[in-house]
Each structure stands twice: as structure tokens, then as C-alpha cells.
Amino acid sequence: MKRHLTTLLSTVILFMLLLLLWGALIRLLHIPSYLLPSPVQVGTAALHRFPSLMISLGMTATAAAGGLIASIVVGVLVALVFAQSRWVRRMFYPYTILLQTVPIVAIAPLILMWIGPGIFSVGLVAFIICLAPIIANTTQGLIGVDRNLIDLFLMNNASRAQILLKLRLPHALPSLFTGIRISSGIAVIGAITGELFAGSARVGVGGIGYAIQYANSQLETDYLFALVAAATVLGFAFFFAVMFLEWYFLHNWHESARTAEME
Known part of the structure; x- marks a missing residue:
């Protein structure tokens, strides 16, 4: 302590x-303050616009959390399929890398055109940007099991499902949390990027990205800095929440969590 x-x-x-x-x-x-406001001016702007700041923060947090959770569910399911078949993995795994190479700013306008503005479009952008790290890390954890342990399970007549649930999945948990840690930070970036393009379903009400556009157009630099600070705090909150969950699920049995506690 x-x-x-x-x-x-x-x-x-x-x-x-x-x-x-x-x-x-x-x-x-x-x-000059219109170029770089002082910390006092930023804090004053945040206090004066606190209700709208919290609304924007809540909308961005909802979209980012929704995209992150959806990416975890879909990413784990895809990784399970990849781990079961080397042929499927060789055929489709490169397409997950494509999600990381295509700029999200090129995808966001298409999503806006296909689905329309609103929180669902923003969450979908966050989902796309978060999906690849989950798939890549979880797949590596699932297929990286020591062959001797697999042979030990087979010697005891373990089924394919038992090997998956009792050996591969526990072994992949640290890798899964590594992917979630990476995605937790970029989820906020993805949500804000989506808001910059998708905007809001209602005029005058939107997330942090929408508020950033408005503050920039009005030259409210102090409030712009307050929005950036709020986005940073949100990213830290996501990251530390994932770290707590990782400690909660791993500290009783996995060496990596125990080592982190000892440092």
C-alpha cells in the first residue's frame, strides 16, 4: 500500500x-490565450461548460465502451476459429491485419454514408479500430500452448473441447488482456474519430469529437483544451479499468500478475 x-x-x-x-x-x-490558454483558463472553461462537457464525455464513453466490448466478443470468437484450423488461419488471418493498415479516417465517412450519423456509427468505428489487436493477441495465446501440455491432455483422453476450454483458453488469457489493453486506449481515439465525421444525430448534442469541432469553429481554445483533457482522462480510465480486471482474473494463478505485484 x-x-x-x-x-x-x-x-x-x-x-x-x-x-x-x-x-x-x-x-x-x-x-496569447487564443493560441495557448493557461491552465487556469482551461479549468475555468471546463467549470463553465461542465454540464455540456459531461454530456459529451458520457456519449463518447458509451460509444467507445460499446465498440470495445463488441470487439472483445467478436475478436475472441474469431480467434477461437483461427486456433482450431491452420488452414482457416492462413486464409483469413491476413485480413485482420488489413483492419490495422486501412486508415480509420478513410472508413469513417463510408460508415456515415451507409448507416447515418449517431452513436451506433461512432461505436462501429471504435469496434473496427479495436478488433485487430484482440484477434491477433488472442490467436497467438491460443496457438502458443506448449506441445508437451497438449500431448499430456491427449494421453488422458481429453476431447478437443476440453483442450480448448481447460488448456488453450486459460493459457490465452494474458494475451487476451494484452490485446484489450491496447484496444482500450485506441477505442477512445476511434470514437472521437467517428464523431468528427459522423457528428451527432441531434443538432447541438454530441460527443467529444463533435464538441471539438464546435469549439474549434468558435475559436474557444480554452474549452478545446478542456475537451482534450477530458478525452485523455477517459483513455486513462479505460486503461486502468482493464488493468484492474487483468489483476482480478490473473493474480491468483498467473506468474505475470504476481511478478507485477512484486515489482
């Missing part, structure tokens, strides 16, 4: 020093 408190205190102190450095540079270099 003492180690965690020390880490938290160090992080807070570093954050406060960065804020002080930010304000000092603005005063020393005489940077």
Missing part, C-alpha cells in the same frame, strides 16, 4: 510541476 501511495504522490507532484511550467512559459513568452 505504501508503494502505491508513493507512486500516486509522485505522479500528482509531477503533474502539478508540469502545470506550473505551462503557466510560466505562457507568461515568459507572452503567448
